[in-house]
Amino acid sequence: MKKTWxxxxxxxxxxxxxxxxxSSVGIIGGADGPTRILVSEKGGNAMxxxxxxxxxxxxxxxxxxxxxLDVREQDEFEEGxxxxxxxxxxxxxxxxxxxxxxxxxxxxxxxCRSGRRSKIxxxxxxxxxxxxxxxxxxxxxxxxxxxx
Numbered sequence: 001m002k003k004t005w006x007x008x009x010x011x012x013x014x015x016x017x018x019x020x021x022x023s024s025v026g027i028i029g030g031a032d033g034p035t036r037i038l039v040s041e042k043g044g045n046a047m048x049x050x051x052x053x054x055x056x057x058x059x060x061x062x063x064x065x066x067x068x069l070d071v072r073e074q075d076e077f078e079e080g081x082x083x084x085x086x087x088x089x090x091x092x093x094x095x096x097x098x099x100x101x102x103x104x105x106x107x108x109x110x111x112c113r114s115g116r117r118s119k120i121x122x123x124x125x126x127x128x129x130x131x132x133x134x135x136x137x138x139x140x141x142x143x144x145x146x147x148x
Contacts, residue, residue, distance in 0.1 A: 047126035048110075048133035056109050056136040057144055060084070066107040071121040072139075076113060080146045082139065085111075090121040097128055107132045114138035 059066060070081050071090040081087070088100050090112065101108060108130060112118040115137035122135040139146065 048122040048135050051134045051136050053136050053142050069108055069110045071112045071117050080148045083147045090117045093124040104130050110135045112138050
C-alpha cells in the first residue's frame with residue numbers, strides 16, 4: 001500500500017510539472033512514503049512547504065518563534081480560529097503582509113478554512129520574499145483546540 005501511495009505521488013508530480021504551468025512540485029520521501037511536499041517556481045527554490053496539521057501542531061508546541069497566519073475573512077475568524085492566530089485575509093496579503101510580518105525569514109504557518117486560500121496566500125508570501133512558509137490546509141481538518 002505504501003509503495004502504491006508513493007507511486008501515485010510520483011506520477012502526480014510528473015503530471016503537475018508537465019502541465020506547462022510555472023510551478024513545480026517535489027516530494028521528499030521517507031521510509032514510510034512521502035514526508036514533505038515542496039512547491040516552487042520552475043527552476044527556482046522552494047516557495048513553501050506543505051505540511052500536515054499534526055506537523056504544524058508540533059511546531060506550535062515546541063517553539064515560540066513562528067507566526068500562525070489565518071488567511072480567512074474577519075467573520076470566519078470570529079466564528080472560530082486556532083489560538084494565537086493572526087488574521088490577515090489572503091486578499092490583503094500583497095497590501096499588508098509587510099506591516100503584519102516584518103521579518104521575512106520568520107517561520108509562518110498558514111491556514112484557511114479548507115486549504116485553497118492558504119495555498120494562494122503561501123504563494124503570495126513567497127513572491128513577496130518570505131522564505132520560511134509552511135502551509136497546512138484548513139481549519140476544518142484541525143483536530144485540536146479552536147477558540148471563539
